[in-house]
Amino acid sequence: MEIKIAPDGMAVRVMLAFLATAGLFYVNIMPAIVSGLIDSLGFSRTDAGLVASFNIYGAAVGALAAVFLITRVYWKPLAAMLLIGLISMDAISIWVSDPLTMKLTRGLHGVMGGMLVGVSFAVIARVTLVHKTFGYLLFVQFGLGGVGVMLLPPLAPIYGTSALFLALIAFSTVSFMMLFLLPDYRVEDAPKAVGNGDIKWRPLIVALLSVFLFQAANMGLYAYIIDLGKSYGLTIDFISPILGISAWAGLIGAWMVIVFSTRFGRTWPLFFATGLTLGATIALHFSADKAIFWLANVLVGITWAFCIAYLLGICAEFDKAGKMAALGGFASKTGLASGPMVASFLVSGGSYTVLINIAAVALLGCMLICLYPTQLLDKLDKSGQDEVA
Secondary structure, eight states: OOOOOOTTTTTHHHHHHHHHHHHHHHHHHHHHHHHHHHSSSSOOOOHHHHHHHHHHHHHHOOOOOOOTTTTOOOOHHHHHHHHHHHHHHHHHHHOOOOOOHHHHHHHHHHHHHHHHHHOOOOHHTTTSSSHHHHHHHHHHHHHHHHHHHHHHHHHHHTTHHHHHHHHHHHHHHHHHHHHSSSSOOOGGGGGOOOOGGOOHHHHHHHHHHHHHHHHHHOOOOOOOTTHHHTTOOOOHHHHHHHHHHHHHHHOOOOOOOOHHHTTOOOOOHHHHHHHHHHHHHGGGTTTHHHHHHHHHHHHHHHHHHHHHHHHHHHHHHOOTTTTHHHHHHHHHHHHHHHHHHHHHHHHHHHHOOOHHHHHHHHHHHHHTHHHHHHHHHHHHHTTTTTOOO
16 A cells, blocks of 8 residues: 655654754754763774765765756655665764774765755755755754764763764665655656756855854864863763753744744744854853853754754755755755865864854854845845745
């Protein structure tokens, strides 16, 4: 008996969220991975950060490849092969202890994961209410990521990095089973994009840059947030629960996207939320105060989920075939990779002052330049030229 799933229902949005998350779930538990590499395998701070960068730069390459593949091949068999590849590379990673080998292994893992995310983003672009679907995506990512960063860091010193990679294998396996329940989402059935199919390149490029800056600023700090807390005298027993709570706080941001969609436009909600992210980032200078560290991380958890759902949704609205959504995924992965890479060279001495300042400048840039594409889309909504809700 074939199970029918409504193509625009909540169930399908959740399944697409799992599929997209599977390719990049390691980002949601990145603090656990970086900390585990340092504590369990004896990697230096620089090597641990570069492992994260290799993983996500590989994802950027895969996401870029997806831009050219998504309209030329049927997406379901491709997604199935990529999930099998991810499971295999995570299994191999369990037995790797050499820094260079780990960088190369995770880089290849990233290529497959990024391609899977690019494919998933392209499919999401073919679903109605794209912002709402990205809200579900962030809901899944932050909800399960909260479990990961709360439970996995204390396990790494006991069981090594195998606990981290087994968690990734489990998630990919669940996503693989969901894949076969999803509708076909053919390109020819997709709704029309902004401007009836004509891509507006100038605002799109600005939107892509906004995605890059936002992700780079946040991930540069997030990858090292455990070590940052330790440098201010906080303990892992205090930090891990805070990270779990902050990730779960992201559920609030994702829920707000699901509820709001574009009911209040994009410009002011995104501008205000990015400003809150900037303020919380600057507050990390005072992480020695437990209350400030707690509040800053929780606030970033909420606004990160909220902002990136809107930013990716903006990219997706410029092309309903999915290529620009996949390109948004490329910008996101490049930012996620560049943050830890830059951070890895800034924190070798154990000080986080410069890193926090650079992240703040990047967030300020994002907050200002994203006004252009958001105002354009809001204006099109009001004039009746854009049917995207």
